[in-house]
Amino acid sequence: MTYMKMIRAFLILFCFAFFQFETTAQDSEHVYRNLVMEGGGIKGVAYGGAMAELEKRGILKSIERVAGTSAGAIQASLLAVGYSCEEISQIISDTPIESFNDDGFVAYGTKRLFKKYGWFKGDTFLKTMEKLIANRTGDPNLTFEELHELAKSYPFRDLYVVGVNLSSQHYQIFSHETYPKMRVADAVRVSMSIPLYYGAIWINPEGKVIDNPKPEDDAELFVDGGLLLNFPINIFDHSKYIRDHTGEPEAIFNEETLGFRLERCDQIDHEQRNEHGIAPFEINDFSSYMSALSTVVMRNVSPAHPKDLSRTVYINDLGMSPRPRKLETVEKDNMIMSGRQGVNEFLARKR
Template sequence: MAIRNLVFEGGGVKGIAYAGALEVLEGNGYLNLLQNVAGTSAGAITAAMMALNYKASKIKEIILNFDFKQFEDGFDPLRVLTSYGLYKGDAFLQWMKDRISDIGGDPNMTFADLNGPGTTYRHLSVVATDLYTQNIQVFSKETTPNTIVAEAVRASMSIPIFFKSWQFSNQSPNDHIYVDGGVILNYPIELFDVNGVINEETLGLYLANVSGKPTVDAFGHDHIIQYIKSLFDTLLKVQNIDFSEDKEEEARTIIIDDLGISATDFGLTAQQKQELLDSGSKAAKAWINANPLSL
């Protein structure tokens, strides 16, 4: 199977597991022909880093050495009334821009800059939810060439009520309000299909509670943060795919056990991070065993 397109599901901090899976796929030559990457929310973050030609080992290193609690910036309950989010989300935006700067890119690069003529980056597509149209918005060189890449990823990971909703600084593609792409399309596996025909060169990475571990503890009406986190986790679960009923999608998906970790558990321990990485690695190895690389 030649993998030219790679798609990442949204899943908040659980997306840490993707680095483990990518390291296995990369190490076994499965990503040698990779051209296009796409993702929603946390999946958009990983997709962006893959588009920027980050190696899986570097992504893993960044994850292990970063405190995700830093993304919970500027807590203010009143912000829910003004820009619909408890946290600013500015820390994440700066983090994403830093990742672009680290590889020598302009932190404010647009999709046209990223995938224009003469560049060596992989083609990137990012999914967010447009609250004006009440539909998905796919950001890419073709659809939104003048949109800033880091801001598109910021829009895609704007967990409703948790992070401030997003409006683009340069009003490109428009002045609409955006939230997390996972609200409507958390797993954009069909993005590279044409006229409903499955693209056999597409592989997706998908997070599921395979082990059946409980995601959250019980909480009362006085736990607003836990309420918001549980609400978002529930929203994502509604979109879970029953792969037993969709064998075609299962065949092109690596299903990773998320170990029952909440998408918004930004206080993960080093051990939990490693367990997610190991889970991603384990799932990728199992998929490779079932799908040997054709020479």
């Protein structure tokens, strides 16, 4: 009897080990080389959990390029300069986000709104980014071309940041390919410059920030990338980003790209049922009205395409507003868990 129990226990352990091996093999079967993060304000705290789950599954180690808009650009930049997922989650949890709403006294805020086109300065955020970049690279003024050199070895990665050029009325991708001399910290500051909330940024053709531009500076005004391209999932849809591509350079759907997208639960269900457009929104008070209004605007800025379902990790935003504010510990924990769950559900669909 004891012998049979031992045999049974051995078989159970063998089956369990085999299942674990199969799961790991499936997780790493498809290689992703590009990671894209949608803008989402304070909701971006969920990305720490999503990245941690990718790391646990052995997927993150193959990522060579990271891209993001606004809050997505912040976390993409931290990953690009070598922070681990655990460190990124800790940084986001420990950073008093409300401190970024700097120098917002009525007199100063009103003057700045008309002079700099934003109520808050955004200087505290910029200094925080400089410090975080310096902690990993030794240089708070790290440029995209310098990061590109570092990205030739792990754990550094090439970074692509989305901003909007209000002067020319189009979105702009900041990277070593377009603005090699630009400071990474400045690009991220541009990408999170919520119009009228944070001061807009003047940039010259070399990517240098100009505080009080003169006509000869040839500077243009930039704001938050989420205004025109909040989810840049197609940023790497070109043959030059596909390692084994042969033939002429061309636009091509890149299956090596993986994107993080924050959505309300109803919208996630809507898209996974292959229903097009925006899911219905129940409106019963001013708060839900504002949420519905924000949803219809942002969804039309970066509409979902059925083809992208196969490369998009949908993360339940748990009904959270994107407005920068202090989060309670339970809120942060819930969002981080939601990020993990989004990755798990995505990988389950891929099997």
